[in-house]
Amino acid sequence: MKNIYRIETNNWYIERIIFLVAGILILTGVILSLLVNSNWLILVVLVGVMMVVFSITGYCPMAILLHKIGKKGKCNR
Numbered sequence: 001m002k003n004i005y006r007i008e009t010n011n012w013y014i015e016r017i018i019f020l021v022a023g024i025l026i027l028t029g030v031i032l033s034l035l036v037n038s039n040w041l042i043l044v045v046l047v048g049v050m051m052v053v054f055s056i057t058g059y060c061p062m063a064i065l066l067h068k069i070g071k072k073g074k075c076n077r
Contacts, residue, residue: 013074014066021062022047 009016029043054060067073 012071014063014071015074017066017071018060018062022051 025047026044029040029047032040033044050060050062054063063073
């Protein structure tokens, strides 16, 4: 393997926070669907849909919120 993509972990940029929140929401939805009610899978579906929408359109409500509270994107150092 010649090239392995690895992002810097010393700063919390918008992109990194979005991945963290999405991962937490997905894991929470799966765990709650197993332990409480299968309707919690709706949360997993919504997170997945927003990730697809973001990748196609570039629109991400979480990124807008994080930018408004002062977080910077990886490209906006």
